[in-house]
Amino acid sequence: MNSIPAYWFNATGKTQRLTVSRDSGGGVINTYADYLTSVAMRFNVPSGNQQAGRARIDGVKTVKIFISGAPDIVANDRIVYSARVFDIKAVRNVDEAGVFLTIDAVEVQPSAVLA
Secondary structure, eight states: OOOOOGGGOOEEEEEEEEEEEEOTTSOEEEEEEEEEEEEEEEEEOOOHHHHHHSOOBTTBOOEEEEEESOOOOOTTOEEEETTEEEEEEEEEEGGGOSSEEEEEEEEOSSOOOOO
């Protein structure tokens, strides 16, 4: 697979990277900051029948997201598309070709974009 036409990626979103810190009482504070912006992507949201047959992650329905190229995205990152937020659970560089990433993610309920 040499390349995928740019028009196949029909959405643009961004990724956010997790930062873990501690407050003065020793509690854990998780925050997300914008990492990559204007990322070309395509969503594949299975219908109910397809979802029933697919593997689930932690008992939650998964969404498959395809990302153009092979940017530095890891399983602790988030994808933000419009007002929807998806926690990334798995990232695969298909055939290690650097053409696109396949990402399994679950939508954060309720979605909220962290500034």
